[in-house]
Amino acid sequence: MLQWFVLLALIVLVAAGMAEAQKPKPETVITVHAKKYAFVPGQITIHVGQPVRLFFVSEDVPHAIAVDELAIDLPITKKPSSILITPQKVAELTGMCSRYCGAGHDEMRLTIHVVP
Ligand SMILES: [Cu+2]
Numbered sequence: 001m002l003q004w005f006v007l008l009a010l011i012v013l014v015a016a017g018m019a020e021a022q023k024p025k026p027e028t029v030i031t032v033h034a035k036k037y038a039f040v041p042g043q044i045t046i047h048v049g050q051p052v053r054l055f056f057v058s059e060d061v062p063h064a065i066a067v068d069e070l071a072i073d074l075p076i077t078k079k080p081s082s083i084l085i086t087p088q089k090v091a092e093l094t095g096m097c098s099r100y101c102g103a104g105h106d107e108m109r110l111t112i113h114v115v116p
Helices: 002-022
Strands: 028-035 038-040 043-047 052-058 063-067 072-076 081-085 091-097 109-115
Touching: 028 043, 028 063, 052 072, 063 109, 072 081
Parallel strands: 028 052, 043 109
Antiparallel strands: 028 038, 052 081, 063 072, 063 091, 091 109
């Protein structure tokens, strides 16, 4: 009887461990504000294989963000927009404002460090 109980307990523990291992990794959330003529913060660091939900919100006029390597191309308005990404390789990337927003538009960049 005791042996059956021990065996059952072991099965339950192994099953619980497998369920834990299969859980998707919780996503990190980063919010980036856009305003004439900067992203704030101007740099973010994300990790290979770690899902990240990026929120973008404008504090003034409509902007947009494009990061080709991460397939990001989002409008940015006062209503937050978001995208879920999981970077696949280490990189130093630059996101550009992709909607003309005024004289400083060309300087409006977001540096993205993708680290292990
Ligand atoms: Cu712009």
